[in-house]
Amino acid sequence: MSGKRFEGYERFEFRRDGRILTATIAAPGPVNGVDALLHEELARVFTDLQQDPDSDLIILTGKGRAFCAGGDFDWFKEQIADPATFRAIGWDAKRIVTSLLDVEKPVICRMNGAAAGLGATIALLCDIIVADEKAVIGDPHVKVGLVAGDGGAVIWPQLIGFARAKELLMTGDLLTAAKAAEIGLINHVVPGDQLDARVAEVAGKIMANPRWAVRWTKTLANMPLKALASQLMDASIGYEMMSNVTADRAEAVNAFIEKRPAKLTGE
Template identity: 65%
Template sequence: MSQPFDIAAQPWQRFVFERRERVLYAIIDSGHRMNGVDEPMHEEFARLFTALQRDDASDIVVLTARGRAFCAGGDFDWFQAQVDDPARFRAITWDAKRIVSSLLELEKPLICRLNGAAAGLGASIALLCDVIIADETALIGDPHVKVGLVAGDGGALIWPQLIGYARAKELLMTGEMLTAARAAELGLINYAVPAGELDSRVDDMVARIAANPKWAVRWTKTVTNIPLRALAAQTMDAALGWETASNYLHDRREAVAAAREKRAPRLSGD
């Protein structure tokens, strides 16, 4: 008989795990207050959701983070490395697809406890969760375009499904960050609550879900995600292909340089 699978016994650099009976907290913990995505975090996100599915001691997962932000998008040192060597960007596209597909295939209920800013891939991961409960001071947005990239790693997939194409395209093309209150008003997230109430609201949601028969909940979620999984299968190759292409452009290099140097970009249109 095989040994029970324990996610916390696996090697992780950017995540820690806490158990509360049959509820597992998966906590982003990069050691940096903004939890920017670097190469180790990206690789670990690509195997996280499969590991969460396999974990034998949990029925519900809460995804959250330590630090000031939930996950504030790509780390700019990593961005610069990808600009300098585009092969490094091309090499992550398979993992980028795995992040989205494995998240949508996870049967266990996945609640996002959005403790702070979520941007870019961080926002995509938050929005692909089943229920999103945010600190009302948090910001959320997909500013891929501001750093010269196509929003190819999940943003162009999930935003239109949550708030419609007109609003989604406006926000994806401007890269605007929203307050949690505005995001809840638009239907992008479920709730924006005072910081002091965040844990109690998450606990309440966990209890409401856990009060129902486990397999009815899991398989209801699975059926509900079928259209999203089909849409991801239809679009992610093209989305990541265009994002990879955008990493080669002059304005991508300039946008990253400007952000690192804390100045306005001098865009050429190329």
């Protein structure tokens, strides 16, 4: 890819089609799980996408069969063993949310597969979400003993209301793409072989409009979300850090890895 701005990324691939730039999450493993390096790259990629002079619209997608299915369990175990590693990512965790909301260019999420946890947050903070009908989306932080602090508590209630959002955040349930569209969580659901065509259709409609009218309309629409993120993210990350050091956090992760029911104590 031309230009030096996107050189050095190891967890993203980039492709241009005219003034449309596709950023593809391409982490090791089958589901684009978030490890330390992907987390660090997520904290700066949206700034680089905003500052890229050769694009007017961003498509964000995942490589393989998932969009981004949440945290990597090896990384979870490191964070439990050494909580300082969790504390160290707090600033980046906030920047992932705030920098994505700061992007003036329209961002379309091409949700090619599962979006869970932080992956779901990133998908939902995009402007328009077009999903493969086989995709699922949810925020199962609580199932692995964590507070949904990386943006889920910010965006879910704004899209589907507090009653539905709190139920889904507290149960950790996953939704089919069809159900997510039905309740207004995402925009479009299509068969997998029609995903690119629908994304291109939506992108084409946006690109046919004057650039600055589009960008600044989006900027205005995002202002309440940016204000809300500013209100909540410090506390969100703080609560999530506290939940990382609980006994039930360690037990939930070990039980998931060992494929057994968790023996929770409430501690």
